[in-house]
Amino acid sequence: MNNDRIWILQARKLSGEASATELKELDHLLLLSPEAQPIITEVSIHWKELPAVDADFMEATWLAHASRMQQKGHPIQTDEPELNTDNYPLEGSVISRKFPLKKIGFVLFLAAAIISVVLLLLPTQQKPIAASALAQTEVITPKGSRTKIQLPDGSDVWLNAGTQLKYNKDFENGNREVYLSGEAFFDVVRNPAKPFVIHTSSMDVKVLGTQFNVKAYEEDLTTETSLIKGSVAVYLNVAPEKEYLLKPNQKLILNNNALANQQLMADKQPLSKMDLSPMVSIQALTYAEASETDVESSWTKNILSFEDELFPDVARKMERWYNVEIQFRNKKWEQQYLSGSFEKENLTQALKALQYSTGFKYKISGKTILIY
Secondary structure (H helix, E strand, C coil), X not given: XXXXXXXXXXXXXXXXXCCHHHHHHHHHHHHHCHHHHHHHHHXXXXXXXXXCCCHHHHHHHHHHHHHHHHHCCCCCCCCCCCXXXXXXXXXXXXXXXXCCHHHHHHHHHHHHHHHHHHHHHCCCCCCCCCHHHHCEEEEEECCCCCEEEECCCCCXXXXXXCEEEEEECCCCCCCEEEEEEEEEEEECXXXXXXXXXXXXXXXXXXXXXXXXXXXXXXXCCEEEEEEEECCEEEEECCEEEEEEEECCCEXXXXXXXXXXXXXXXXXXXXXXXXXXXXXXXXXXXXECCCCCCXXXXXXXXXXXEEEEEEHHHHHHHHHHHHCCEEEECCHHHHHCEEEEEECCCCHHHHHHHHHHHHCCCEEEECCEEEEC
16 A cells, blocks of 8 residues: 555656645655665656656546556546535635646556556566555545545544545445544444444554544644543554553543654564553543533534643644644744634634733744744
């Protein structure tokens, strides 16, 4: 699966369509698959030697290729699930991604071209990409938006800003497994015969049917699972034999920095045999003052909420919420703790409210906010 995603992201990079998040994801995947780096380098060199090609020609070529694959009984799926927003209106949110057909054809043509070059460059004994790796549905919610989808089994999933969710297209008939990068709230349909599993980069969450929130942004200092109703079992990737059971109104917090430090020492002692308590904690959910809504899932109600959190952590939430970048020019504010919630406030109103309670100064330049 990683290799297939690498070629797609490399195609978007070469075509100039890759976002900053996708470029970061590509770098991360290449770290996990170092064997792909020489091939990527070779492809990039060959690409620079290729003459410019008309976009209309690329689209026509791609469509012809897709038609041939359809005739051979191997249809290429490019559709995304319909986003259900009837019961989840979000004022000012971008609910779906729409791209011109030519742009889609252009990027997919590049992906097909790169995969073709890769197959030529790979040693003859190299196995081709598994067919199952191509049979996935992917939903991406960009920064500045939140949305809700319904999975084939009827489970509802709310996706926060800057989130990616993947699942196999045989999800309903096969295993109920999803792959999450970002934050999502799940309302899972109960099915004891088929447990529901969420895979993140650092932990797996297994449930039968319940309501819970998983926050697993790669850039965050923590990965969290918050249980609202029912029960969940959490397994850390570094020690999968250990099971953490959560009760309603509890959350498991994994300190990613502590985990990374322990991984550097893993050559001396396996992580599975280490004391993981310094990096894992189970706490009660956080409730804002005079509110019955927990901070962990308040975003599903279109409320940006934080309670006694460091300014940099709040800044990361605001970056996703308002689709901006926040930079600290005065380091003292990075030690400032903040509490508050915003529902209908725009970016300027939110900054002024925080400024009133702390005293920092700020400057807005396009989509960049400088904190002095």
